[in-house]
Amino acid sequence: MNIHVRGLSRTFIAQGRETPALLDVDLEVAEHEFVCLLGPSGCGKSTLLNIVAGFLRPSAGEVRVGGRPVTGPGADRGVVFQEYVLFPWLTVDGNVQFGLKLKGSPAAERRAVVARYLELVGLAAHAEKYPVQLSGGMKQRVAIARALANNPEIILMDEPFGALDAQTREVLQDELGRIQRVEHKTVLFVTHSIREAVYLADRVVVMTTAPGRIKQVFQIKLPEVRDRFAPEFTHYESEITRVVKEEVAKVHE
């Protein structure tokens, strides 16, 4: 399933004034492609993701997913949030099978799927714990397992590792890379970390600030399993950094 964004604009009303957050954005995400939206805060990248997720309506333009216009949230687009958003009254197991229960999958199937995805994110031993008992990194693993267990074709991730410490962040990036090599989802991933984007993405889309537009797109031609210290990696990193810096500088003018 592909994502097709055409002429997308969104304005917010702040203090009685209309402020454009997104302006005339066109974006294609091919099936099985991993695209990172990159830009300084306030560039509208989360707004774009929220519109694709169906949480927000665009002011103009449209989003099509697998050819069908987006009218609201749906099980075809799994979402992973920065602040995890697990259901605190459910155990890890209950969280991961939430979507399957909604679909009415039989218990045996649910058990098998939960076991598989908890194994994939390395939390098989924690199925009966409640979210309050987990660290941030573990919570985000549960959230990823919950999104994957529902088997959506598209995964939307809104700065999923933004609240984690640097070490946990890299561990989870490694895990997500490994998972993607197995699952081949269509992924739209919002981040403000250039390293993260170069490490994970097939394509990095750099956005401008206020209003958010697409500034430049980088095709990352690196092997599937990436080395953060390879010269090609750092080359991409510095090239993208240069482009992003122009935008950050504009904010401070």
Next chain:
Amino acid sequence: MRRTRILALLGVLAVWAAVSYGNRALGVMMPALLPTPGDVGTVFAATARDGTLWRHVVTSLGRIAVGFGAAAVAALALGLLAAMCVPVRLMLEPIIEFVRPIPPLAFLPMFLVWFGLGEASKVAFIGYTTFFPMFVAVAAAVLRVDVTLLRAAASLGAGHLDLIHRVIVPAALPGIIVALRLGFALALFVIVGAEFMGADAGLGHLIMEGRTFFLPAQIVMGALVLGLLGSVVNALLLAAERRLFRWREAGATS
């Protein structure tokens, strides 16, 4: 913790005993005006033995169960509706803000006029009194539900009804239980007033009978039984809460 609490209660009992027995010995005021723990115990034992006490307790609890129960169901349904549906909320808000500050007892005579002296007036009065605070508390609890939880559930395929019973109700449940505790305490509070007027049974009636026939020990006994009932129900609800909401404190036990 537990020992301190028991000691505090024993202390109150000791002060009461000292004052009332002292009064009896010194004759400061008419002994019957200040019943001793012994007097109250005697009335308790006598009414418990011949069954009149239980009849009054059951009568009062029955009225509370029906009035409070109906109000709780209505408060839950309307509270959910008002929190989720903006036009309903905008309509109900001014009405509730207008009615809420009126002391419920001010309307008690109205209920007697409307529903007569029988069961209906008491039950309706308890329902009326407990509905508003429970409704407000339920609506507030639902409004506090994090909208991102709803987004997360919707992205997993939840429809409107799924959102209500799989997300909104469990997320708001701690607040809903608080609303119920509040409502029950209030029901116990006003049942006495309702039974003061034209009741032939119930703890309020028992207390009023104590006044009519000049039996202060019976008045005190009725009040203490009401207090005890309130404590027991509150303790039960708290225990249920702890069982139900292990997920909130699970971190502390691991």
